[in-house]
Amino acid sequence: xxxxxxxxxxxxxxxxxxxxxxxxxxxxxxxxxxxxxxxxxxxxxxxxxxxxxxxxxxxxxxxxxxxxxxxxxxxxxxxxxxxxxxxxxxxxxxxxxxxxxxxxxxxxxxxxxxxxxxxxxxxxxxxxxxxxxxxxxxxxxxxxxxxxxxxxxxxxxxxxxxxxxxxxxxxxxxxxxxxxxxxxxxxxxxxxxxxxxxxxxxxxxxxxxxxxxxxxxxxxxxxxxxxxxxxxxxxxxxxxxxxxxxxxxxxxxxxxxxxxxxxxxxxxxxxxxxxxxxxxxxxxxxxxxxxxxxxxxxxxxxxxxxxxxxxxxxxxxxxxxxxxxxxxxxxxxxxxxxxxxxxxxxxxxxxxxxxxxxxxxxxxxxxxxxxxxxxxxxxxxxxxxxxxxxxxxxxxxxxxxxxxxxxx
Ligand SMILES: *Cc1c(COP(=O)(O)O)cnc(C)c1O
Numbered sequence: 001x002x003x004x005x006x007x008x009x010x011x012x013x014x015x016x017x018x019x020x021x022x023x024x025x026x027x028x029x030x031x032x033x034x035x036x037x038x039x040x041x042x043x044x045x046x047x048x049x050x051x052x053x054x055x056x057x058x059x060x061x062x063x064x065x066x067x068x069x070x071x072x073x074x075x076x077x078x079x080x081x082x083x084x085x086x087x088x089x090x091x092x093x094x095x096x097x098x099x100x101x102x103x104x105x106x107x108x109x110x111x112x113x114x115x116x117x118x119x120x121x122x123x124x125x126x127x128x129x130x131x132x133x134x135x136x137x138x139x140x141x142x143x144x145x146x147x148x149x150x151x152x153x154x155x156x157x158x159x160x161x162x163x164x165x166x167x168x169x170x171x172x173x174x175x176x177x178x179x180x181x182x183x184x185x186x187x188x189x190x191x192x193x194x195x196x197x198x199x200x201x202x203x204x205x206x207x208x209x210x211x212x213x214x215x216x217x218x219x220x221x222x223x224x225x226x227x228x229x230x231x232x233x234x235x236x237x238x239x240x241x242x243x244x245x246x247x248x249x250x251x252x253x254x255x256x257x258x259x260x261x262x263x264x265x266x267x268x269x270x271x272x273x274x275x276x277x278x279x280x281x282x283x284x285x286x287x288x289x290x291x292x293x294x295x296x297x298x299x300x301x302x303x304x305x306x307x308x309x310x311x312x313x314x315x316x317x318x319x320x321x322x323x324x325x326x327x328x329x330x331x332x333x334x335x336x337x338x339x340x341x342x343x344x345x346x347x348x349x350x351x352x353x354x355x356x357x358x359x360x361x362x363x364x365x366x367x368x369x370x371x372x373x374x375x376x377x378x379x380x381x382x383x384x385x386x387x388x389x390x391x392x393x394x395x396x397x398x399x400x401x402x403x404x405x406x407x408x
Contacts, residue, residue, distance in 0.1 A: 001316070002309060007377040016302055016372060022290040023223070023374040030356045030379045030386075034371030035197060035336045038223025041290040044283060051282045063278075072281040073272050077231060079288050080222075083296060084195070084214070085205035086233055092268035093218070093284070094276065097196055097230040098127045099246070100215040101163075103271060104232055105135040106245035108161035108190045108213060111238065115160035115189070119144045119151060125169045128194055132163055148175040156187025161213075166204065167197035167334030170361050172326045174202060174334055178209050185210065195233075196220060201303050201335035201372060203296045206233055213238070221335055221371055223291070224284035232271050239267055248273035291373050299372040304330040306370035306380045307337050313384030314339065321391055325365055336369035341391070345408065349401035350390045356383050360408045 011017060024042045025031055031039060055067045064070050077091035084091065094100070105118070120132040122145040136143045146154060148164050156162060162184040167174050177193060184191045190212040198204050200221030206214060214233035218224035234242055247262040249255050251270040254263075264270035291299075308330050314322060325338035341347055341364060348360040358368045368383055390396050 002312070002381065004378065004381050007309070007381045010377040014302070014377070016294060016298065019291060019294050020374045020376065025374065028355050030382050031374075032336075032356065032358045032368040032370070032379070032383055034223070034374070035220050035334075035367065035369035036359055037219055037226060038221065038287065038371060039374060040225065040283075041223070041286050043290070044225070044286050047282055047286045048279060051279060056278075069276070069278045069281075072276055072278065072285075073229070074267075074269060076229075076281060076284060076288065077268065079285075079292075080199070080218075080231055081233075083204075084199065084233060085203075085207055085209075087207060087236060089239075089267050090206070090236055091231055091233050092271050093229045093231045093281070094272050095230060096227075097194070097215050097217040098131065099273070100230050100232045100271075101128055101131045101192075101194070102135065103244050103246055103273075104192055104213045104215060104234070105131060105161065105163065106139070107234075107242050108192055109135065109139050109141065110243050111190060111241050112160035112188075115141075115158060117142050117144050117159045119146055119154070119156060119159050119162040119184075119189070121148050121151070121164040121175075122146060123168075123170075124163075124165050125194065125196070128163065128165065148173075148180065152176055152179040152183050154183065154187075156184050156189040159184070159187055159189040161190045161192055163192045163194070165194040165197065167202060169197055170325070170365055170367075171338050172197070172334040172336045172367075174198075174327075174332055177204070177211070181209050181211055190238075197334050197336075200291070200296075201299060203300055206235070211235065218284050218287075221373075222284070223287040223371075223373065225280065225287065227277075228280050228284045228287075229277065232268065234268060234271070242268075242270065244270050244273070246273045250274055250276075294373060302372040302375075303335045303370050304333070306372065306375055306377065307333060307335075309377060310337055310368060310370065310380040310384050313381060314387060317384060317388035318391060322366075322387075335371060336367045339366050339368070340364045341366065343396050345404070346396040346401040347387070347390055348408075349403075350396040350398065351383075351386055353401070354386050354390070356386045358383070362408070
């Protein structure tokens with residue numbers, strides 16, 4: 001049995017403790033929603049203030065040239081590529097995940113003009129599913145929805161692109177990127193992976209696995225801030241044939257040539273659409289700096305250890321009163337643990353009132369994320385303790401916890 005004192009010892013011995021010290025979290029809060037929005041760093045305010053007062057305030061329009069604003073999409077892309085097992089020119093940071101899925105799905109379909117089918121994961125994150133439907137409708141393609149496990153053994157001989165989230169947003173199940181990618185390629189299809197719940201917590205090796213395309217957001221385990229720009233990965237072998245359906249001027253070969261017709265820029269600059277939101281890049285750069293020396297294997301091991309500690313404590317205190325939705329095997333699980341309970345919404349609200357911040361996904365799933373860059377072992381222990389208190393004491397039955405918020 002693990003005691004709270006054991007957890008204090010584990011925190012003291014944790015080599016990632018120095019990384020946690022770089023994050024600014026409110027005292028008395030156990031923050032388990034880093035899979036939805038990571039916290040700021042202790043330098044975020046200073047870096048954003050410097051940006052506003054010095055760069056924007058003094059350099060004004062020259063900031064585009066002199067402060068690297070225009071280069072931010074590819075510059076931050078180079079930093080992210082290192083963390084995704086990709087080469088430096090293969091990642092660009094721009095737009096939202098939603099917009100990037102749209103762009104890369106269209107690009108994939110154009111790279112396979114003779115194929116009539118898009119294969120998409122069933123029960124994927126809604127934005128991914130909605131865009132698959134929209135792109136298929138506008139390109140006159142059919143959608144074939146498969147469980148990720150079935151994608152690995154399906155025949156993809158008539159398929160343009162196979163689209164799947166690496167880590168499932170609700171269950172945290174890790175899907176088999178190697179096998180699904182190989183199966184897609186065997187049929188001549190491309191693959192598009194959504195890494196939103198992987199980057200920063202689960203190791204990803206895009207080049208080694210021969211992945212074609214990927215997208216993901218940076219405000220979850222990468223802590224980039226609310227609305228931080230997302231990213232696109234495109235394997236270098238596809239750069240020549242890559243077309244962006246959103247032919248914006250900043251993806252043009254010579255934006256300041258103001259030519260009357262579109263010509264794509266070299267490399268992934270062509271995936272940039274319009275003017276980047278510079279403060280959002282400043283916030284993301286600050287977050288990436290804070291975790292630059294944290295090895296992803298070490299982060300992943302810690303996330304698994306925290307999850308195991310939490311699951312063990314929940315089992316010990318609550319037995320079968322909550323149902324494990326996530327895979328039991330920690331290597332098959334991303335950064336969060338999903339538990340189901342008929343009153344899951346109310347329980348999450350009661351926990352928030354105690355300063356334990358998780359979230360809820362309809363119909364009955366409570367998510368508790370273990371962001372390894374800032375979470376402590378004591379957090380995992382305390383979360384299980386408070387969850388058990390809320391359930392044993394039926395604290396969640398207080399009617400105020402039943403009031404539904406728009407963001408859950
Ligand atoms: C979080 C998440 C998104 C979010 O998309 P936005 O455009 O940033 O709102 C998309 N897909 C998946 C799988 C996600 O987990």
